[in-house]
Amino acid sequence: MPYKGFGNENEVYLIGRVLRDRGIGISAIEDSRFRNFRKMYKRFMTWEIPNARIKATLDGNEWISTTNEEGYFEFEIMNHAFPKTDNSWREVKLELLDQIIPNQGVVQATAKVFIPTKLVEYGVISDIDDTIVPTGATRIWEMVKTTFLGNAHSRMPFPGVSAFYQALEKGTDGMENNPMFYVSSSPWNLYDFLMELLEVHKIPKGPLMLRDLGLSREHFFSGSHFDHKLSQVEKIFRLIPSIPFILIGDSGQHDAEIYLQVIKDYPGRVKMIYIRDVSENRRDHINEIASQISGLGVELVLIQDTIAAAKDALGKGWIRQEDVLDIIKEKTENSES
Known part of the structure; x- marks a missing residue:
């Protein structure tokens, strides 16, 4: 579960978490209070994956981070040149390197990182x-x-x-x-x-x-x-x-x-x-x-x-x-x- 990151032309901060998928999905306007409660319960009753290695890839460069005891990982990408463009969102590819369960296959996600453009006012x-x-x-x-x-x-x-x-x-x-x-x-x-x-x-x-x-x-x-x-x-x-x-x-x-x-x-x-x-x-x-x-x-x-x-x-x-x-x-x- 990558969280949206941000940074500047030279440095990016990105965090996320590795969890067992509880199948929460998106909500619907007709969902009952019980269904809402069940989904919220799953959000708090997480199954974290500690000590798992995550690889981040951006512009052909790679970085490795390891999840802590609650499944969180963190990347502070330093000294990486981000040219100022008209597109403020960049994508970082994430991949789980360790096998957690048998026959898990490839586990990947894409994190979005905000880099201010040259047109920012405030x-x-x-x-x-x-x-x-x-x-x-x-x-x-x-x-x-x-x-x-x-x-x-x-x-x-x-x-x-x-x-x-x-x-x-x-x-x-x-x-x-x-x-x-x-x-x-x-x-x-x-x-x-x-x-x-x-x-x-x-x-x-x-x-x-x-x-x-x-x-x-x-x-x-x-x-x-x-x-x-x-x-x-x-x-x-x-x-x-x-x-x-x-x-x-x-x-x-x-x-x-x-x-x-x-x-x-x-x-x-x-x-x-x-x-x-x-x-x-x-x-x-x-x-x-x-x-x-x-x-x-x-x-x-x-x-x-x-x-x-x-x-x-x-x-x-x-x-x-x-x-x-x-x-x-x-x-x-x-x-x-």
């Missing part, structure tokens, strides 16, 4: 839970029910989100070249589910930076929500060094605090911060953080809905007028349905 890093899709992340039982009983079709994004993210990906030239990254404290077990959710609701694809449930691994962060998200955002900044970023999150957890630290660690790299207002109790605290961020030369806007963010981005000249009209239309249709 990048976008977004949270998922309560930023793109309502999850009740601040209410544990509500979040558990939403996660285990729903599927990619029944989990509806906030109205207008899909069109807004499409507008950000297009920027002002309409070329869909601005990179989109999704950083979440959801576990890697939900990777296929979240990718399907993005595809079903036509939210632009991009690398997902999720969290490991294990406690003993070193390469994949399993610490606090704050530490995990900060480390992943800063990894993106390090590997995509030449462009500014718009950061999007929500007020339910600690996105504003994390983004404040990012600004301190990487001055001049943050273009704008949008925080969805989902917690009335934290509103005053978020405004205090916004004041601190303003003192560092960056604006944080606490938004009530997607339209507010879209109008702000339009006013700053980051998206196109015609795309804002699509956002308003989508939000109206979603709100009425």
Whole structure:
């Protein structure tokens, strides 16, 4: 199971996992709650393949990685020249070198890696839970029910989100070249589910930076929500060094605090911060953080809905007028349905 990677002209970061295929498949809009629960159960009850060698092939060059005790593998491809082109996605061929079961045959997969093109205006890093899709992340039982009983079709994004993210990906030239990254404290077990959710609701694809449930691994962060998200955002900044970023999150957890630290660690790299207002109790605290961020030369806007963010981005000249009209239309249709 390769996860979407990313990098620059000289370095690529790619991770994935080797697991027994539980036959989860894609979801359907008519799937029952029991069927959804059974699929989600399989995602968490994994059978990992440790100590397995994986070969990555790119442009005729090969690299080898070995899975750890939870089946994860990692490639950090260094000093490889990636010419800037108009195509931002490259393919890396992966092959399992070790025999795990008798008569297994060839086991291969293709990983997609994002390399920014020469036409990028800015990048976008977004949270998922309560930023793109309502999850009740601040209410544990509500979040558990939403996660285990729903599927990619029944989990509806906030109205207008899909069109807004499409507008950000297009920027002002309409070329869909601005990179989109999704950083979440959801576990890697939900990777296929979240990718399907993005595809079903036509939210632009991009690398997902999720969290490991294990406690003993070193390469994949399993610490606090704050530490995990900060480390992943800063990894993106390090590997995509030449462009500014718009950061999007929500007020339910600690996105504003994390983004404040990012600004301190990487001055001049943050273009704008949008925080969805989902917690009335934290509103005053978020405004205090916004004041601190303003003192560092960056604006944080606490938004009530997607339209507010879209109008702000339009006013700053980051998206196109015609795309804002699509956002308003989508939000109206979603709100009425």
